[in-house]
Amino acid sequence: MLGPSLEEKGGMGSVESLILDSSPVELQIQHLTTWDGEPSRQSSLHRLKVFTWALIIFLGKLLQRQVDVIHIHFSERGSALRMSILTLIAMAFRKPVITHAHGCEFHTFHDELPQGMKQVLNWILQRCTYLIALSESWKDFYINNCDLTAEQVVVLPNPVEIPENVPERSNSHKKINIVFLGRIGKRKGVFDLLEAYAKVAPEQRKKSELILAGIGQVEQANHLAERLYLKEHVAFAGWVDSAKRSELLSQADVFLLPSYNEGLPMALLEAMSWGLPVITTPVGGIPEVITHNETGLLVNPGDVQQLAEALQSLIENESLRLELGSAARQRVAPLDVKIYSRSLSELYFSSLGTNQTRNFEPTLTGAVTNSRCQ
Template identity: 40%
Template sequence: MKDTEQIPLIIMAGPSLSVKGGISSVEKVIINNNNNKINYVFLPTTRDNNKLMKVFDGVKSWFKFSYMSLRKKIDLLHIHFSSRGSTFRKIPLSILAKFRGIPIILHAHGSEFRIFHDEECSKFRKKRVRNFLNRASTLIVLSESWKNYYKTICDLPDEKIILMRNSVDVLNVKVNLEMKDKNEIMMTSNGRIGRRKGSFDLLKSFELLPLELREKSSFIATGDGEIELWNEYVNKYNLSTFAKTSGWLNDEEFIDLRKKCSIFLLPSYDEGLPMALLEAMAYGQVPIVTPVGGIPEVIVNMKNGLLVEPGDIQGLADAMSLLITDHSLRKELSLSARETVLTLDIRKYMDSLMAVYASVLQNHKALR
């Protein structure tokens, strides 16, 4: 977009920036690296609340968007969505935008969207979702595999489904890789604790680690979720001194933890392209992850991380054992992981996003 042109007003709709999770991380990294090229107005559609309050937040966002569209010339609506309620809360926004003649970019994040659409939605709901997707001027997806999937459930032409892998501000991540492993090898996972993330598979795999390796290492999970069930597993496998949970950390505490940790664990059953993974790689953590969603398009086994099939408890234990015992391999994969995310740096991402915005706005102007 040329400097002489008027700065576009774009409404970005999605979970509140205070919500803990991957979508909010994407929203924040975009807004914080805008460099005044876009006049963003953020429209929260949900907060970390119960289901009733999430419905209230969704309805509130519809009225707020209607009011804004009457008061201001909105150039574009950029909607972040995942699945289930996140999708249905955004459908009225897309209808309102279409009615007001405002072009829409949909940004798909949902790791369980395939399950939601294919297995949980009735024919009527599938039609609503298809219509929602078809209202988009552009649909942004996180991986080739997700692009291929969305092509099967909507009528958008191939050129309107754009692959943009998530990004991190790698150059501003300062970490001394030589300072890791000074006292013990620290491992971590970040985000929601639950079955989909493979959290309980981790605990089962920890039990298989030889005692001497557990004495050299430790694990901490940050985030929330099924904490009671987590604690039951910890007690069952006698892991209370090895595996800890911290809840959500503030930014300073989280950065300090990331700098200390050497291994990142995410044995998920479904994913988009996790921000937690990319951020961990930026801090030189070696990922042990599963080849689901967009992960195998970024992680190459034994090149910049280790891949283990979902549910493979012994495979997880073997991967951890390998990294704990082989310092040279751990260092090699750490350097390679950080080099990988340099290709996904936020500056390149923002250039691509600005190009998408410009294309949508130009096409919309030509059709008016």
């Protein structure tokens, strides 16, 4: 398995860690880090060294015939370039390759490529035994825009660990904790979120607290909270590890993710697994797990007024919070990492000797609906 560091502060690292932690005994998976850490904090030379070292180990394993299947996690831009290089090497050794597409902005990146580079990238993806897409809408994209076959693209929504028990959230006696988990910035809708929270009625803000957990444009978000007179109602938790994330979600009452682009966000699935009502946007694979007014509330990206109204409704209405949260937890039950692990294991074994005929049917079939991106 090749991809970002397991310590990467994002969804890919979380998915990789879940796969490795839940791997069945019949599989021996070795992870190689091809990208390590925040691009803004590391030089190009450092990133090149990390990738070169992964290449050396990868080639050594191939030459020693210690590899049966290659699983490559990728997103867009530099990640797509690294995936392409690794896939070409695997092709030279005639090994089955499973590419795992996570990029929430891959469609934009793909559209902006020069025609020649786009054709090369498509050709490389077409050589893969399977491509894992996070949703039906992303499967459609890779079939229609990269000319992959329907049998080649397998939908495996991101897995999630389902907590055995969730707390009782009937809490009219205390403040409503509203939690955001993700990269602080425009793409995740954080600035819209602050603007919307400022529009919530003052008496509702007094009954609630907004907790923003993540790295990114924290300083800009902090300044905006000050300008909107929200400082006493907003807390910045910084980056949180898995234990702290679980603690935050267990103590939360509402989860927010008003993104402009997504694949199928791990933070959203984790929040749903904790029985939280969510307010989010119908982008990427989100409409395939969130049905408006059933398993969460959907608002249009960038619609601050709509977001404010959704926020106010959940702060005011405890029964709605509890109803949506319970439905959300039931909705992600099929995405339990134990089920996911079996599906992925089946995919690995299917890729051995099935380069010509692809008829894999994942255990997770039916775990998502046929809704499309909006």
